[in-house]
Amino acid sequence: MTLEPHTLTGAYAVDAVTEEEAAAFKRHLRGCPACGQEVRELRETAARLGAALAAAPPPGLREATLTEAARTRQWPPLVAVVRRARSSKQPPVRIALWGAAAAAVGALVFGLVTTNTGPESDPAQQQLASVNSVLTAPDASTVKAAAPGTTTVVTSRSRQKVVVLAGDLPPLAAGKAYQVWLIGASGVHSAGLLVSDGPHRTRPILADLPGAIDRVGITAEPAGGSRTPSTPAVAMIPLA
Structure with a gap:
């Protein structure tokens, strides 16, 4: 691993590390409860984002899939074959062919869904992509507030972005x-x-992260927000 283990929590949480880095980070987690907690929180957040973006399949998807499956040959043409001994571990031809047919239908469904629900068609998808780009950035830095609640701040100076994850305030x-x-x-x-x-x-x-920012604060303000903080901070997180 070429990076400091503590900086890989975001990338590891969304499976954006190499096999070598993943293995090394798993060893690191055995002795680092703080990183383990951050990984769990980031994975929960990623799951919530994914669930929030769930969309109903486009109209006609089922009919289009069944029509394509009906006109796609599920078996190869009948040709003469030479029989030969086959290892007991080799899957029967029937299973292999059905697997290929299922994969073809799955690819069709995936293509239709992604065609109709691509990131460019949904601002929420773009938001999710931007959040992921920060969590998986090579220079992503994660800082967790001691109290109150569970607030985690992930910054990427190269992308000039910051992600704030707060709970239990x-x-x-x-x-x-x-x-x-x-x-x-x-x-x-x-x-x-x-x-x-x-x-x-x-x-x-x-949010965008100006270069001179070195702290993230949280205050209690009127419901519509304030132009400047009007109360003492309930949380102040220094950035790495």
């Missing part, structure tokens, strides 16, 4: 919302409001 009074701030020599910039995504968790925030 203290409940707020009506009319209040948590707001994320990027703080540094260039000032204080709002990264957006944390939106609930179920009990004890919020949707990930993806």
Whole structure:
């Protein structure tokens, strides 16, 4: 492994590492509970993003698939063959052919679905791709806040992006919302409001990362957000 193990949590969580790196990182996890926790949280977030983007199949998909399967030959043409001894481990011809036919139909279905639900047709898909690009960036840096709740910040300076994953923050009074701030020599910039995504968790925030930013803060603000922080930070995460 050529990278510091602690920096691979994001890439490992979405299976974006080589076999050699994966094996080495698994060994690292045995003695690093912090990385294990980060991997679990990042995988949960990736799963939530994927579930949020689930889409109904396009109209006519079933009919198109069945029509294509019906007119696609499932067996090879009848030709003379030379019989020879076959190892007991070799699968029968019938199984192999049915496997090939199933693969062909599967490829057809995949092609139709991806044709109708490509990233360019859905802003949510583009958002997911952008989040993944940060989590799997070669220079991705992951920092976890000590308290309150479970807040993880992943930054990529090469992509100039930051992803904020927050959960289990203290409940707020009506009319209040948590707001994320990027703080540094260039000032204080709002990264957006944390939106609930179920009990004890919020949707990930993806924001541009100016070069002079060295901290991420979270404050309790009016529900519509504020231009600048109006209350003390409930969480302050220094960036690596």
